[in-house]
Amino acid sequence: MFVTNEEIAADDSASAEVCVGNELGLHARPAARLAREAQRFACDIALVSGGQQVDAKSILDILTLAAAPGSAMTIRATGRDASLAVRTISELFNTRFGEEK
């Protein structure tokens, strides 16, 4: 099945464009959730936003992005489970990390 906004460049790399839907931006709780989820994958995962690239497995890195609500970012993964990682993490963004607002 073809996933919109996701381009599969090679077997071991993937990326997707997402948008921060949480009212407070990418604050402590979503950042913790994102880092924990990212740590479950073997591949390297990066978040790119506003010219900055950070490690998605590090809550501290994610926080320093200070991504405001509505800001766009790219999830970029390299490694053997890259495609699944990008899909899983996009889904987290789309469901606002389980938060209502």
Added chain:
Amino acid sequence: MARKVLTGIPVSSGIAIGKAFFMNRRLYGSIPRQSIASHLVAGEQDRLRQALAQAARELEAAREQVPAELREHALLIDSHVTIMRDPKLCESACGFIERMRINAEWALLKAVKELEDKFAAIEDEYIRQRIQDVRLVADRVQSKLMGLARELRDIEGRIILMAHDLSPADTVGLEVDKIMAFTTAEGGKTSHTGILARSLQIPSLVGVQELEDEIRDGQFVIIDALKGRILVEPGEDEILEYSLLQNQFELYQKAIIRNCHLPAETIDGYRVQVMANIELFEEVAAVQDHGGEGVGLYRTEYSYMNRMALPDEDELTAEYTSLASILAPAKVVYRTLDLGADKVVSQFGAIDERNPALGLRSIRFCLQHKELFKAQIRAILRASVAGNVAMMYPMISGLRELREANKVLNIAKHELRSEGVPFNEEIPVGIMVELPSAVMTAELLAKEADFFSIGTNDLIQYSLGIDRTNKNVSYLYQPLHPAILRSIKHVVDAAHQSGIEVSLCGEVAADPFCVPILMGMQIDSLSMNPQAIPGIKRIIRQTTMAECKDLLRRVLECRTVNRINKLVMDTIFQRFPEELTFYSSLIESEDLI
């Protein structure tokens, strides 16, 4: 001569002589810096990894115990665990160990410092403040690395407990028979440490400057909690002098206890009820031994603290019933849950609030957790058939909150009726007046509440805009500020106009310098720590209502707090010179210090 004399704020009077033991220190500033040989780098990195992992495991275990109602706390613990497991934090600190050949503690400090700089540049204030979480996490890991997570139960003999600060949860589980005195670097006159120390009759000093810099574990000290001093490594003459003073103080205490069962009635026949504030069932004996005429404030939150699961309704009913029946026919007033960010911290992880005193606490917390609130109300109602029981809501800001709380009460009553469970249909339900908004609407509240209880600790904090645990502003904590006196008088008058009784249950009620003024306002009852009851009763019995009213009139004519303090100090010292030798007061007069 003592090597050094430190000063602090006395919050529970007495003298103690013995050895210092630190329960916790402010870590910042005391972290060791050591160079290490290159062959020790890997081992040091490993020590750091293990400390991080162990601290994370401990937090995860604590998280498992957090009840579903407190999901927010669990989420906060999650973020702390995630920080501990953050590969960047570990990598960064391990990098410092390798490049600089330094110990793990110093490397972690450097890694946090680097993050502080990064975070300082963030514009979003909320995210910038998350550096606090990083610091909390680092503190936990540091104390693991430094082997500071010591337990009091491991020590032998009695000690003088010292700490940077003691949170309510820290103090609940203490083995008090091992502690001769409490001293903390933080804290003000009405901090929890003081309340606890008074209830246990243990001398206590808070806000002690240089405590952590000047005193080492095991050092010999004298705690003078009459004058507010610590003598570090005292000389033999000082030890002798203080042993005598300690003896005198104990004799005085015994003397006033002898007559504590006489009523608190003035020479001209005005009777005030003197009740006790308590937080533990075990304190009932202290209430009775000190001549308390009942419990004017039972702080119910302690059954909820220092444990992982919330108490259920049956457990609370058993506790409240035993207390009511043992005190009957004397009254016991249960204050419904007064939990907030400052009292849940250690147990459930901090509620993320910048200003806990102004945040989700007390009745606000209960009205957002109605099931928890209703369970407690049901327990109080069920206990109401066992004795003379009343209940009151803390921190009511106006009629809307009172009505909302009463809605929960009515649901609870309705449920019990339909279940056929007996309770006192006429149980008096009062409110605590501790917010300026409640003072201003006292006439309206008096029509819908059965009684008032003025909580002066919070009333002073909110009226004068000071954080009472902040030692930088504790000098502003002035019980006799004209605004406070006018507020109390307004509340008493409004209550009496509606025909309801009014009690006062803050620390002011136990202050011999404040009590005659409160009497002049015709307060109906005073509630205080049990240990203060004998002294206060004795003062009441030696005064007349006529002179109390006269003092009140003169006090209300004063325009400044300094003038009032001076007037009150002069008057009371003249009237009760002997009584006041061993007292400390919340009020201060520069001329007398």
